[in-house]
Amino acid sequence: MIKVVWFLKRAEGLPLTEFREWWLGHAQDVLNSQQAHLSGYVVNIRADDDDTAPGATSDDCEWDGIAEQWFADRAAFEAAYSNPSSATRADTLAHTSRFSRLVVDETRLR
Numbered sequence: 001m002i003k004v005v006w007f008l009k010r011a012e013g014l015p016l017t018e019f020r021e022w023w024l025g026h027a028q029d030v031l032n033s034q035q036a037h038l039s040g041y042v043v044n045i046r047a048d049d050d051d052t053a054p055g056a057t058s059d060d061c062e063w064d065g066i067a068e069q070w071f072a073d074r075a076a077f078e079a080a081y082s083n084p085s086s087a088t089r090a091d092t093l094a095h096t097s098r099f100s101r102l103v104v105d106e107t108r109l110r
Contacts, residue, residue: 001039001070001071001072001073001106002070002071002072002073002074002076002077002103003068003069003070003071003103003104003105003106004068004069004071004077004101004102004103004104005066005067005068005101005102005103005104006066006067006068006069006099006100006101007063007065007066007099007100007101007102008023008063008064008065008066008067008092008096008098008099009062009063009064009096009097009098009099010064010095010096010097011094011095011096011097012097014095016046016048016064019045019064019065019095020045022095023043023045023065023095024043024045026088026091026092026095027041027043027067029087029088029091030067030088033086033087033088034069034080036079037071037076037077037079037080038069038070038071038076038080039070039071039072039076040068040069040070041067041068041069041070042067042068043065043066043067044065044066044067044068045064045065046061046063046064046065070106
């Protein structure tokens with residue numbers, strides 16, 4: 001199993017509500033284009049611009065959300081990302097100020 005975690009920061013001037021609306025539509029486009037290769041896909045978007053919930057850290061988080069994708073194996077992962085000029089990538093570039101990804105080994109504790 002391969003898990004990819006994407007970190008996204010919304011484009012400058014894009015309100016969180018509009019970013020959320022865009023990302024949920026974008027996520028559906030990603031799902032539609034990669035569905036044959038994905039084992040799982042979850043999107044997590046910042047709940048609020050101002051995190052005052054218990055346990056908050058003293059510094060602001062630099063990301064507005066993360067997405068998690070699971071692939072059964074390396075072949076599925078590579079098939080999903082074999083087109084570097086895909087429409088979903090161009091859409092991401094238009095709505096984010098930056099993004100990053102991390103390929104991880106997931107350890108479930110529960």
